[in-house]
Amino acid sequence: xxxxxxxxQIITEGLWTxxxxxxxxxxxxxxxxxxxxxxxxxxxxxxxxMTLVCSNVTVSVLRKVIPSEIRLPIFVLxxxxxxxxxxxxxxxxxxxxxxxxxxxxxLIVTNCAIIxxxxxxxxxxxxxxxxxxxxxxxxxFTLALVLLGSVREILGTxxxxxxxxxxxxESAVSWKVILFEDYSGMLLAILPxxxxxxxxxxxxxxxSMDFQVKLHRKVFSVQPLxxxxx
Amino acid sequence: MRAGxxxxxxxxxxxxAFAVVAIGMVTWVFNASKARIIENERVALVKQLSALLPExxxxxxxxxDTAHWVEPDLAAGETLTIFRFRKNTRPVAVVIPTVAPGGxxxxxxLLVAINNEGVVSAVRVTSHHETPGLGDKMEIERSGWINxxxxxxxxxxxxxQWKVKRDGGAIDQFTGATITPRAIVQAVKKTVVFxxxxxxxxxxxxxxxx
Numbered sequence: 001x002x003x004x005x006x007x008x009q010i011i012t013e014g015l016w017t018x019x020x021x022x023x024x025x026x027x028x029x030x031x032x033x034x035x036x037x038x039x040x041x042x043x044x045x046x047x048x049x050m051t052l053v054c055s056n057v058t059v060s061v062l063r064k065v066i067p068s069e070i071r072l073p074i075f076v077l078x079x080x081x082x083x084x085x086x087x088x089x090x091x092x093x094x095x096x097x098x099x100x101x102x103x104x105x106x107l108i109v110t111n112c113a114i115i116x117x118x119x120x121x122x123x124x125x126x127x128x129x130x131x132x133x134x135x136x137x138x139x140x141f142t143l144a145l146v147l148l149g150s151v152r153e154i155l156g157t158x159x160x161x162x163x164x165x166x167x168x169x170e171s172a173v174s175w176k177v178i179l180f181e182d183y184s185g186m187l188l189a190i191l192p193x194x195x196x197x198x199x200x201x202x203x204x205x206x207x208s209m210d211f212q213v214k215l216h217r218k219v220f221s222v223q224p225l226x227x228x229x230x
Numbered sequence: 231m232r233a234g235x236x237x238x239x240x241x242x243x244x245x246x247a248f249a250v251v252a253i254g255m256v257t258w259v260f261n262a263s264k265a266r267i268i269e270n271e272r273v274a275l276v277k278q279l280s281a282l283l284p285e286x287x288x289x290x291x292x293x294x295d296t297a298h299w300v301e302p303d304l305a306a307g308e309t310l311t312i313f314r315f316r317k318n319t320r321p322v323a324v325v326i327p328t329v330a331p332g333g334x335x336x337x338x339x340l341l342v343a344i345n346n347e348g349v350v351s352a353v354r355v356t357s358h359h360e361t362p363g364l365g366d367k368m369e370i371e372r373s374g375w376i377n378x379x380x381x382x383x384x385x386x387x388x389x390x391q392w393k394v395k396r397d398g399g400a401i402d403q404f405t406g407a408t409i410t411p412r413a414i415v416q417a418v419k420k421t422v423v424f425x426x427x428x429x430x431x432x433x434x435x436x437x438x439x440x
Contacts (some may be wrong), residue, residue, distance in 0.1 A: 070241045074248050085259040088360035092263035095270040187361070 014136025021144035022206050026113035031193040034104050039163050040147025042179050043101050049138025051108050054082045056134030059122040075118045083109045148198050155192035158183030282343040282352040287316035287324050295318040304328050321346050321433040330417035334409045335359040342421040349383040375404045379418055391418035
């Protein structure tokens with residue numbers, strides 16, 4: 001146990017063991033609605049991460065001032081204000097991306113992962129920890145979105161990084177990778193059912209990876225005991 | 231009892247204070263970003279409109295030379311904002327935002343550019359909810375289908391022929407969808423009818439509203 005252990009734990013929880021999308025299954029509404037291309041996913045993921053960081057830090061700083069009886073309405077107020085500010089700023093500085101993600105930005109308010117972290121983490125921990133928690137919970141959510149977005153874009157349209165210019169400017173037009181020439185597209189992957197199926201498969205993949213790791217550990221740590229039983 | 235009441239009052243006060251601070255912050259961000267947002271929207275509109283007609287064909291301030299019209303048939307009950315293109319103050323063309331109500335999946339919003347002779351010079355889809363991969367071939371980025379309207383007018387193609395081929399008209403549908411092209415053809419036709427009926431009035435200076 002070093003002084004960094006709790007921080008490392010925050011990072012692994014956010015990215016993997018308590019991933020808000022894959023494990024907690026929170027925030028599925030924006031996750032499923034926007035994940036049809038990689039760039040859309042990245043845009044919403046980063047906007048969500050920013051909201052999470054801001055709301056976690058605000059809630060953590062104010063945690064001793066906020067009376068527990070009215071903490072939930074205050075969290076809602078804080079999150080709504082932050083999301084509105086982020087929406088306005090996106091409209092001012094990333095207008096093209098805003099036009100694509102526009103209607104989903106206000107939906108970040110409804111992402112239960114954000115109020116979930118405010119209630120279960122930020123309101124009980126110091127600002128630096130809450131900041132890190134918000135950052136990595138957000139990045140974990142972004143990771144899930146980006147994975148799902150990539151899978152759906154590859155299967156659905158046979159491309160990757162299409163519309164990157166919306167986010168990274170004109171120079172990113174050439175980033176678009178066409179993976180299969182003359183690909184006629186797989187409609188299912190782009191439509192909402194494709195999002196559900198894709199998410200299900202990704203969760204299954206994650207669980208089986210975790211299972212393999214556990215099995216591996218068991219083989220190495222339990223073997224001597226087994227021999228003792230013989 | 232009394233203590234409980236006071237506590238409630240305090241809570242209400244705290245919540246109110248939070249609301250005031252939050253509103254203050256949002257207001258500040260709103261004011262700070264307002265100018266840039268308005269500019270972004272103007273630039274986007276200019277880009278959208280100028281793509282419809284050749285740049286050298288007009289010289290007026292297209293974003294602000296507008297006429298407002300109530301035409302329930304075209305805009306699903308909303309007031310139309312018609313953009314007027316002029317060169318040396320003479321009318322060149324109008325861009326009419328039209329709504330095709332009968333899409334496969336709801337409304338399809340269009341911009342229809344019609345020149346002063348009643349010839350359609352361009353049609354673009356600005357928003358729709360058609361099936362990706364099937365109904366979205368009317369987007370200019372995906373196929374050139376939408377250019378079938380270019381150069382057509384009631385003189386070159388009689389009004390009764392403004393239908394998709396499947397319905398006995400003269401306009402090609404595209405593979406994979408019939409409902410979407412049908413809805414768009416109908417909407418463009420209605421727009422031309424509207425233009426023909428109001429040709430003179432469309433370019434008049436807008437009366438100043440109270």
